[in-house]
Amino acid sequence: MSSTRTWFESVAEAERRARRILPPSVFAAIRAGAEGGVTLSENVAAFSRLALLPTVADLPAERTLATVVMGTPVSFPVLLSPTGVQAVHPEGEVAVARAAKEADTLMGVSAFASSPLEAVAAVTEKFLFQTYWSGSRSLLTSRLQRAREAGARGLIVTLDWCFDFRRDWGSPWIPQRLDTKAIVRYLPELVRRPGYVQRYLAAGGPPDLGVPNMADLRGEVPGFFAAFEEWMRTPPPTWDDLAWLREQWDGPFMIKGVTRVQDARRARDIGATAISVSNHGGNNLDSTPATVRCLPAIVDAVGDDIEVLLDGGVRRGSDVVKALALGARAVMIGRPYLWGLAAGGTLGVTNVLEILRAGVSETLYALGKASLAELNRADVLVPDGFAIGDRQVDG
Template sequence: MNRSPAAGGIPADVVTLGDHERVARDRLSVSAEAYFNGAAADEITCQANRLAWDGLRLQSRVLRPLGGGHTRLTLLGRPLAHPVLLAPVAYQCMAHPDGERATARAAAALQAGMVLSTQSSVALEEVAALVLPEPDHGPLWFQLYLQQDRSHTLALVRRAEAAGYEALVLTVDAPVHGARDRERRVGFRLPAGVTAVNLAGLVPPPALPLPPGGSLLFDGLMPTAATWDDVAWLRAHTRLPLLLKGITHPEDARQAVALGVAGLIVSNHGGRTLDTLPATADLLPAVVRAVAGAVPVLVDGGIRRGTDVFKALALGATAVLVGRPQVHGLAVAGALGVAHVLRLLRDELEIVMALTGCATLDRIDAASLWSPDARSP
């Protein structure tokens, strides 16, 4: 196959997100590849995410008027050019020297929303300074893990507010890391020069003393893990809209709405926390039904094609996020690679919209998916 670089540094045979992943594997270090592409335990959930989108079938429609069609939408009162956002991914400088700087430039250029990780390897203020001056940039959100000391969390919130971030995304499904076997096999360590710079200077509180025969997890870590009370506290201490990422159960969705969150992200953390969770495509419909339109519901996990984006919207999502694909594009060609990933998804989404007779996103619904039980009206 032709691996010679095309104009701008993307190899000529890289024409899909799968191609980006293939080339990225050769360009990432063994340690970085295990970190970005690995998942928890036997990686069953990670694989299921991908297979679930593939398993859904589309229903084509013909001869519908499509002139003037577009992919525009409104999310949290904010106009977006298309429904593809970049999910929070930590330590992107492991994939490319420019790391989150390159991702930010690509997101701004492609009018895509970007969610910056708390564990970014570039300061949140620097990323904001790259995105916000661009006149047509998409929404810029900041992802939070609640720190054990609330003052540390509040310091991060105030920095995000001051820097111009438009919303906070609280990750709630990872009070502890999953059993990431692939990382352990390669002895993963952060390389020199790559750190979670936004957490610099935050000194963790002293470890709790363990009772005799106590558990490091249940007696040491879990007593300070976040609860619904912390969500309520955070809502009361920020002027920014708050979204919860990692919602998979309808009851949790309803409780989040009752606390006044602005949106939900159905996510199983890309299969990186609890293995054998269902795929997000399977979890999404019940969460959408539970909130009954009270807040927008987004979804991530395994999205690799414009058809996947379309299917997510047909299941009730307002928008989608992609995580690993942005890292693959970053490893392949820096900012240009991330921009190429976003452009491919948008182009493919427009193609499937045209072929299913949906000129705009609001025309995409459950009837856009084929069912073997469907009967003619």
């Protein structure tokens, strides 16, 4: 299907449309990686260094893409990673939830989301709540209880960020609140993006920078920077802290941000049911290896005991298949669906998911595989020195 005004053929086209629609500062906040963007670029480029080996006969007429992730059946192995303050579209996470429901897959809802958990739960039952180690233990348990009552299918604990805002090309300015002073400062950008302004005017006004899922024990909703300060002021967790947190959540439990074998083993040992091999999309420590390079050694170390997901650099259905052939249960995407959200709201997110779904199906067909379970490492040519071995990751 060729691209039209409301439909696009590739994730790259979604990115181009998002760039045209969003104010430059908003687009930069999504697109940028830490410091020089080395890891951001490597996450994507690493997939191109993996070759696939197609076959030409006895190809499967039908392919099964369904799998189970953290105890929840999904129609294909692509999940929507939690991302905070989705100011690319007025409906934010609610629009994403509609697309996730239509695609029959799981979405992650960030503690720093623009929309409350309950608004997402009203649209889809298949969602995971993501939290940071932030605030007191009593505050953490209250947030977990709220997620449990909302119906979250699992918990994601994100650990892969060292508060690095440095960008070699400059970090976009983010206001404390969208007051008159902030709007005046943004005015030159807004004048150039009338469609973005019209969306918000039609929705009732500029985005609210409050983060409802970080409400305190009295139920008061903090602004983004107040919530961020709480997080930064909280001493980082020990493995004992994470073991305690695991005990507070009686359902599926994921630790996100693993790139070392030793961390994968510790996550398994505290009872985590899943890990996400992730470097925060290149927004953590720059020069961290691409996640797909870290994946094989981690799968070899813990893959029989725990679900291993991959997050970072996925732009095509063939990337998904490569990750699964190397042992991932599923992948998580962030920027691609945010670009789709910016380009077309729910329809744009659906568009991105359908691009990836079609790509997974077509790649399986070319490989002669009728299901995801038939994939194995023999389907991928991994160049010498590509995979980060146990010694390098665990040393």
